[in-house]
Amino acid sequence: MINLQKYPPTIAQSIKELNSEAEFCVRNEDIDDIIWNDNTTPISKEDILAKQSELQTDYDNKKYQRDRKEEYPPMEDYLDGIVKNDQTQIDKYIADCKVVKEKYSK
Numbered sequence: 001m002i003n004l005q006k007y008p009p010t011i012a013q014s015i016k017e018l019n020s021e022a023e024f025c026v027r028n029e030d031i032d033d034i035i036w037n038d039n040t041t042p043i044s045k046e047d048i049l050a051k052q053s054e055l056q057t058d059y060d061n062k063k064y065q066r067d068r069k070e071e072y073p074p075m076e077d078y079l080d081g082i083v084k085n086d087q088t089q090i091d092k093y094i095a096d097c098k099v100v101k102e103k104y105s106k
Contacts, residue, residue: 006066009055014048017055067104072097 011026011034023038031049036042073096081089 005059005062008059009052011048011052014052014055015043018043018047018051064104064106068100071100071103 011029011031012024015022015024015026015034019040021040022043023036023040025035025037027033027035031045034042073093078090078093081087081093
């Protein structure tokens with residue numbers, strides 16, 4: 001299953017991507033207001049902002065995936081068709097998915 005991030009990347013997420021062991025506090029999503037804790041070596045603002053930009057690009061590039069996820073029919077419809085051996089229901093599920101894929105192309 002694809003793990004899609006619902007919200008744009010934060011400074012904290014960017015720091016964790018650069019150093020998963022970092023201990024810090026970011027106040028009000030302000031790059032100039034980071035407190036580094038527990039002897040964590042500070043990461044430069046430039047490196048943090050570069051990582052955030054990279055994560056933002058990835059987030060933006062996956063918009064079609066987030067849009068599709070919202071409109072795909074429930075997986076239960078497909079599974080119900082399989083359990084009931086109802087090929088019409090299975091085919092409808094697949095057709096409905098294809099409509100969504102076409103609506104939100106890559």
